[in-house]
Amino acid sequence: MLEAKIKSEILKEVVEAASLLIDEGKFSISQDEISLKAVDPAHIALIELGFSATAFDVFNASPMELGVNLDKLKKVIRLASPQDIMTLKLDEEANRLNISFANLSHRMALLDSSTMREPKTPNVALSTKTTLNGSDLAQGIRAASTISDYIILTATPEALELSCKGDTDAINVQLSKDSLAEHQCQEKVRSLFSLEYLSSLMKIIKPTDAVCLSLGNDLPVKIDFDIAEGKGKVSYLLAPRIGPD
Amino acid sequence: MLEAKIKSEILKEVVEAASLLIDEGKFSISQDEISLKAVDPAHIALIELGFSATAFDVFNASPMELGVNLDKLKKVIRLASPQDIMTLKLDEEANRLNISFANLSHRMALLDSSTMREPKTPNVALSTKTTLNGSDLAQGIRAASTISDYIILTATPEALELSCKGDTDAINVQLSKDSLAEHQCQEKVRSLFSLEYLSSLMKIIKPTDAVCLSLGNDLPVKIDFDIAEGKGKVSYLLAPRIGPD
Amino acid sequence: MLEAKIKSEILKEVVEAASLLIDEGKFSISQDEISLKAVDPAHIALIELGFSATAFDVFNASPMELGVNLDKLKKVIRLASPQDIMTLKLDEEANRLNISFANLSHRMALLDSSTMREPKTPNVALSTKTTLNGSDLAQGIRAASTISDYIILTATPEALELSCKGDTDAINVQLSKDSLAEHQCQEKVRSLFSLEYLSSLMKIIKPTDAVCLSLGNDLPVKIDFDIAEGKGKVSYLLAPRIGPD
Numbered sequence: 026m027l028e029a030k031i032k033s034e035i036l037k038e039v040v041e042a043a044s045l046l047i048d049e050g051k052f053s054i055s056q057d058e059i060s061l062k063a064v065d066p067a068h069i070a071l072i073e074l075g076f077s078a079t080a081f082d083v084f085n086a087s088p089m090e091l092g093v094n095l096d097k098l099k100k101v102i103r104l105a106s107p108q109d110i111m112t113l114k115l116d117e118e119a120n121r122l123n124i125s126f127a128n129l130s131h132r133m134a135l136l137d138s139s140t141m142r143e144p145k146t147p148n149v150a151l152s153t154k155t156t157l158n159g160s161d162l163a164q165g166i167r168a169a170s171t172i173s174d175y176i177i178l179t180a181t182p183e184a185l186e187l188s189c190k191g192d193t194d195a196i197n198v199q200l201s202k203d204s205l206a207e208h209q210c211q212e213k214v215r216s217l218f219s220l221e222y223l224s225s226l227m228k229i230i231k232p233t234d235a236v237c238l239s240l241g242n243d244l245p246v247k248i249d250f251d252i253a254e255g256k257g258k259v260s261y262l263l264a265p266r267i268g269p270d
Numbered sequence: 271m272l273e274a275k276i277k278s279e280i281l282k283e284v285v286e287a288a289s290l291l292i293d294e295g296k297f298s299i300s301q302d303e304i305s306l307k308a309v310d311p312a313h314i315a316l317i318e319l320g321f322s323a324t325a326f327d328v329f330n331a332s333p334m335e336l337g338v339n340l341d342k343l344k345k346v347i348r349l350a351s352p353q354d355i356m357t358l359k360l361d362e363e364a365n366r367l368n369i370s371f372a373n374l375s376h377r378m379a380l381l382d383s384s385t386m387r388e389p390k391t392p393n394v395a396l397s398t399k400t401t402l403n404g405s406d407l408a409q410g411i412r413a414a415s416t417i418s419d420y421i422i423l424t425a426t427p428e429a430l431e432l433s434c435k436g437d438t439d440a441i442n443v444q445l446s447k448d449s450l451a452e453h454q455c456q457e458k459v460r461s462l463f464s465l466e467y468l469s470s471l472m473k474i475i476k477p478t479d480a481v482c483l484s485l486g487n488d489l490p491v492k493i494d495f496d497i498a499e500g501k502g503k504v505s506y507l508l509a510p511r512i513g514p515d
Numbered sequence: 516m517l518e519a520k521i522k523s524e525i526l527k528e529v530v531e532a533a534s535l536l537i538d539e540g541k542f543s544i545s546q547d548e549i550s551l552k553a554v555d556p557a558h559i560a561l562i563e564l565g566f567s568a569t570a571f572d573v574f575n576a577s578p579m580e581l582g583v584n585l586d587k588l589k590k591v592i593r594l595a596s597p598q599d600i601m602t603l604k605l606d607e608e609a610n611r612l613n614i615s616f617a618n619l620s621h622r623m624a625l626l627d628s629s630t631m632r633e634p635k636t637p638n639v640a641l642s643t644k645t646t647l648n649g650s651d652l653a654q655g656i657r658a659a660s661t662i663s664d665y666i667i668l669t670a671t672p673e674a675l676e677l678s679c680k681g682d683t684d685a686i687n688v689q690l691s692k693d694s695l696a697e698h699q700c701q702e703k704v705r706s707l708f709s710l711e712y713l714s715s716l717m718k719i720i721k722p723t724d725a726v727c728l729s730l731g732n733d734l735p736v737k738i739d740f741d742i743a744e745g746k747g748k749v750s751y752l753l754a755p756r757i758g759p760d
Contacts, residue, residue: 097416097417101416104409104413104416128443128445129413130442130444131439131440131441131442132439133438161618164594164618164619165619168591168594168619168621171591171594172587193623193624194621196620196621197619197620197622198618199619199620200618342662342684346661349654349657349661372654373688373694374658374686374687375686376658376684376687377684377685377686378683379683379684
């Protein structure tokens with residue numbers, strides 16, 4: 026059983042995040058939370074997202090898994106106004122999700138979730154933790170993109186540094202400890218990442234978001250931020266690339 | 271003889287509508303009205319538009335027919351500001367229309383209208399009549415486009431329904447009698463139409479326009495609305511498609 | 516030695532103008548001015564631009580020439596906010612320009628300017644001089660573009676005229692002496708120019724700019740206007756085309 030009501034702009038944010046790495050996803054539903062975990066086909070990035078039943082206006086659910094075509098769901102949400110309340114109802118017999126808002130109703134076929142395997146979250150110990158604004162992270166990523174296809178994230182006890190070298194040029198964005206909301210770093214660590222993945226991620230991070238980066242030496246970066254007005258959260262893990270030095 | 275003055279934004283609206291199905295059109299001009307009738311090359315839709323001499327600031331004309339390259343005329347109008355007054359003068363000897371506004375004058379060659387045949391309006395009796403907002407019609411068409419290339423319009427005594435079925439999904443937009451400005455329907459009728467034609471038509475219908483739909487069972491839909499600040503009107507007739515059921 | 520500070524929006528304007536005809540340019544720097552002169556590969560247009568040291572917040576320089584990849588410089592400037600102060604410092608040893616603003620620093624390799632030849636400004640005596648608004652020039656160019664790929668500029672003692680003829684149509688924009696800020700013309704002159712070059716030029720001329728046109732009979736047109744809040748100027752010389760008539 027699933028019967029829920031949610032503001033379309035909140036659902037939109039969640040679905041945009043969920044579809045970052047995949048077109049079809051499996052949502053796990055419990056009585057008080059909806060979550061999704063996915064990796065991209067190349068297994069370079071992993072996204073975990075969860076949002077609380079309190080993000081809904083109404084939420085009644087028995088535990089279940091829902092296989093969803095995310096592209097299709099995004100198209101439906103785009104038809105709604107941001108303030109429209111969307112009603113979601115599971116039609117178990119027909120294996121369909123009925124979505125309705127305003128005058129519109131959409132019967133959406135669900136996918137067979139039994140064949141969708143859930144990725145395992147790798148266990149990595151990351152030694153540093155920095156909280157910065159989405160806008161600062163975005164600027165560093167945009168700057169690096171002008172000359173390269175990768176970016177080096179370096180944490181020192183004094184600063185977080187976003188940098189890269191092209192064939193002839195070099196870019197450096199320096200965020201000093203004082204300008205950061207939070208910065209825990211005992212000793213210098215450094216890893217190199219694909220800009221392609223980070224640029225896509227920036228599509229769902231807002232300039233005003235508080236973004237938490239966790240780093241280790243040549244280890245993945247973990248990027249955490251809130252969605253759905255603080256009632257949901259995203260954890261994004263991106264593998265390092267072996268790069269020029 | 272033709273000598274006329276008209277605000278560029280009004281002329282723009284008329285020409286955008288006239289060019290919906292055709293690139294070259296024949297305007298019929300009488301002392302108090304300009305009109306045009308055209309079908310698309312596949313003979314699936316017919317558009318009739320007329321607008322009164324009162325839409326003009328000045329209008330002096332002898333009855334005539336003008337063959338016009340509508341694409342070219344649209345480009346000229348786009349050079350004007352919405353409030354510019356455009357002066358149109360026929361140069362009969364040179365078979366040219368002289369268009370001038372602000373500092374600019376354009377001498378536009380006319381086409382030979384004698385070879386442009388006027389389509390006949392088919393005589394169809396449509397049993398229902400519904401008036402709705404342009405925005406409601408647009409939403410239904412956009413929703414149907416997410417899963418299909420056709421739409422079913424159904425009128426019942428209680429409601430107007432816009433719906434379609436894709437391979438696995440279904441969309442339904444329900445406009446109850448009470449939410450409609452006008453709804454005359456004795457018994458249920460239903461026809462299926464190509465979304466391609468309806469989507470193009472929505473480019474010239476404004477969200478606030480009152481749009482009148484006339485329907486019959488497996489018959490064309492007639493779509494009527496005003497243009498040119500109420501001084502002109504468009505009547506669009508779209509043939510039904512044989513579709514899945 | 517070069518050390519300078521300048522508001523990013525001023526630098527942007529200068530670099531956009533400099534890159535109109537070329538991708539790589541040689542800036543000549545003296546103690547109180549920066550200038551650049553370039554022709555397009557086909558030698559049809561020549562641009563000269565200069566801007567005063569007073570356009571900078573700080574400007575300390577020894578005379579030198581800087582070979583710059585303008586495309587790369589534009590990308591860097593786009594990362595800045597319009598009000599950001601950009602610091603430019605020459606690293607002579609590494610032959611690099613260090614550009615920094617906000618948290619960001621970019622080390623940009625310079626090009627070998629010794630192989631970049633400076634074009635000579637042809638010596639042409641143009642008999643007329645007209646000052647008009649950027650917006651009026653832009654409208655004439657846009658209008659001509661609807662039917663042709665060239666434009667005729669004609670000055671008579673009474674007016675400046677922008678016109679062209681297509682296969683069947685003709686456009687004429689008439690700017691009478693009274694509507695022009697300045698108009699010096701003893702006798703009629705007329706030349707024909709490529710719209711391709713003029714359309715590109717309009718990307719850097721603002722609608723409110725005072726644009727000075729100098730014309731002669733079948734001679735180049737010289738187009739002068741200010742940039743960088745009046746602290747810089749552009750002189751653009753465009754060769755005439757042999758055209759229909």
